[in-house]
Amino acid sequence: MTTLNASSKKLSQLKGDLLIIPYLDGALLNHPLVKEIEQKLKGSMASLLKKVEYKGKTGEQVNITSQGLINFDHIIVYGLGKTDKLSLECLRRAASNIQKAAGRLKAKSVTSLLSLAKLKFDTSELGQAFCEGHLLGAYQFTKYKSKPEKTTAPQTVEYVINDNKNVNSFKNGVNIGYILAQAVNFSRDLGNIGSDDKPPVQMAKHALSVKGVRTKVHYLPDLKRMGMNGIVSVGKGSIYPPVMVEMHYKPAGKIKQVIAIVGKGITFDSGGLSLKPAKSMEGMKDDMSGAGNVIGIMQAIGQMKPKGIEVRGYFPAAENMPSGSAIKPGDVYTAYNGVTVEVLNTDAEGRLALGDVLSYAIEKKPDVLIDMATLTGACLVALGELYAGILGTDQKLIEQIIASGEYCGEKFWQLPMAEEYDDDVKSSVADIKNVGGGYAGTITAALFLKRFVGNVKWAHIDIAGPSFSSKDLPYCQKGCTGFMVRTMVKYLMSL
Ligand code: BES
Numbered sequence: 001m002t003t004l005n006a007s008s009k010k011l012s013q014l015k016g017d018l019l020i021i022p023y024l025d026g027a028l029l030n031h032p033l034v035k036e037i038e039q040k041l042k043g044s045m046a047s048l049l050k051k052v053e054y055k056g057k058t059g060e061q062v063n064i065t066s067q068g069l070i071n072f073d074h075i076i077v078y079g080l081g082k083t084d085k086l087s088l089e090c091l092r093r094a095a096s097n098i099q100k101a102a103g104r105l106k107a108k109s110v111t112s113l114l115s116l117a118k119l120k121f122d123t124s125e126l127g128q129a130f131c132e133g134h135l136l137g138a139y140q141f142t143k144y145k146s147k148p149e150k151t152t153a154p155q156t157v158e159y160v161i162n163d164n165k166n167v168n169s170f171k172n173g174v175n176i177g178y179i180l181a182q183a184v185n186f187s188r189d190l191g192n193i194g195s196d197d198k199p200p201v202q203m204a205k206h207a208l209s210v211k212g213v214r215t216k217v218h219y220l221p222d223l224k225r226m227g228m229n230g231i232v233s234v235g236k237g238s239i240y241p242p243v244m245v246e247m248h249y250k251p252a253g254k255i256k257q258v259i260a261i262v263g264k265g266i267t268f269d270s271g272g273l274s275l276k277p278a279k280s281m282e283g284m285k286d287d288m289s290g291a292g293n294v295i296g297i298m299q300a301i302g303q304m305k306p307k308g309i310e311v312r313g314y315f316p317a318a319e320n321m322p323s324g325s326a327i328k329p330g331d332v333y334t335a336y337n338g339v340t341v342e343v344l345n346t347d348a349e350g351r352l353a354l355g356d357v358l359s360y361a362i363e364k365k366p367d368v369l370i371d372m373a374t375l376t377g378a379c380l381v382a383l384g385e386l387y388a389g390i391l392g393t394d395q396k397l398i399e400q401i402i403a404s405g406e407y408c409g410e411k412f413w414q415l416p417m418a419e420e421y422d423d424d425v426k427s428s429v430a431d432i433k434n435v436g437g438g439y440a441g442t443i444t445a446a447l448f449l450k451r452f453v454g455n456v457k458w459a460h461i462d463i464a465g466p467s468f469s470s471k472d473l474p475y476c477q478k479g480c481t482g483f484m485v486r487t488m489v490k491y492l493m494s495l
């Protein structure tokens with residue numbers, strides 16, 4: 001893994017493979033070292049930039065040879081656009097691009113110049129954003145490659161800040177960045193792993209490996225005894241027994257708020273007897289992304305240890321398979337909270353498993369309940385891969401999550417909790433049924449879940465779209481994204 005560092009060294013103390021000079025507001029970075037470097041290069045940098053008509057647009061890069069005049073083999077001038085348009089998201093993307101450029105040049109040590117005067121962010125936020133960009137951008141999933149390509153990621157990246165007293169604050173941000181990137185990459189790994197390598201009990205083991213939190217696993221006999229018939233029903237067709245996992249972070253001292261988070265953990269969604277077509281099944285190993293996120297978030301919280309905020313993470317893990325023992329369309333079960341559910345489509349399984357866990361979570365009377373789930377194909381159709389759908393019973397909570405997402409570069413779009421469609425989830429033989437009326441599938445799924453959350457302030461996030469990316473993103477390779485981990489941690493840390 002790349003190590004990030006910060007200093008305020010002099011030019012004579014610096015050497016390495018690649019030097020990054022940012023270009024901002026139509027000029028090379030205003031940094032004392034830049035002037036020295038320009039002198040040493042005897043004007044060749046300026047003349048090359050002129051020759052290639054360099055504008056310094058966001059992401060625009062020019063490679064410059066150092067001709068042995070400074071202690072670096074390569075120099076890249078990196079465009080950051082205009083200060084007033086510069087966001088933390090631009091900086092994450094820049095860091096990821098620099099990470100990749102260093103890889104192409106096989107540069108093992110990278111030095112990047114940074115001056116803080118014009119930037120509106122805290123120094124620690126800068127350190128964090130750069131760190132996230134480097135480590136998330138470098139992520140690769142190679143578990144199944146018989147001959148994984150040798151990593152060309154740089155070993156070290158050093159940010160040279162023009163102002164000595166900010167170095168420590170930058171480093172603090174970098175440390176937070178490490179924690180977050182590791183949590184996101186953990187969630188990405190869990191999603192990318194093939195289904196047979198992460199059956200429910202294995203998911204529980206991953207949760208048990210997390211430090212700084214207390215984790216309890218409820219196995220199949222416990223689930224039966226407790227009346228968690230939603231989870232049991234979903235898992236009935238599989239050779240792997242389902243589980244329910246509770247993770248608990250309890251800070252020392254006075255507690256201001258208790259937040260419960262729940263994630264959908266279907267380790268494979270074949271649709272069950274309401275079998276999915278082959279194409280729709282291809283990506284269904286990642287139907288546990290919500291649960292993977294819970295594990296990642298709890299790992300980050302266990303390290304960041306927010307004061308006064310108690311966090312309870314939960315997930316059901318089950319595999320949805322067709323077999324002689326699978327739940328059948330038309331079957332009715334009694335959920336953990338006593339509500340009877342008619343299962344008309346076994347492919348609408350997430351809400352069955354989540355219902356039990358949501359009603360279990362509210363028994364501890366959390367102040368806020370948030371669930372995230374790859375719940376409906378309808379959400380993917382409506383919002384695509386870049387936006388999660390968000391619905392709930394508390395507008396302030398929804399806005400807090402959307403704002404945390406904006407900060408992290410993760411996008412949400414609110415859908416109405418339209419009570420007008422509530423009749424669509426009423427059943428003629430039981431209290432409710434697990435399919436809606438055909439339209440507004442994301443909303444009717446949320447209305448189903450609403451039967452399990454009591455009066456708690458609740459937000460439901462449908463991550464069917466952004467949990468997986470079918471193409472490379474600025475700092476995420478094609479595959480599982482860990483979308484929601486950083487937003488959730490940001491939300492929890494800002495309470
Ligand atoms: N896991 C799927 C939702 C999904 C689809 C996630 C595509 C990611 C990409 C979920 O369990 C499901 O199959 N939902 C059904 C519900 C329907 C039967 C009411 C759907 O969306 O088709």
Ligand code: ZN
Pocket residue numbers: 269271346347348349350
């Ligand atoms: Zn399904």
Ligand code: ZN
Pocket residue numbers: 266269287347349350374375
């Ligand atoms: Zn599913």
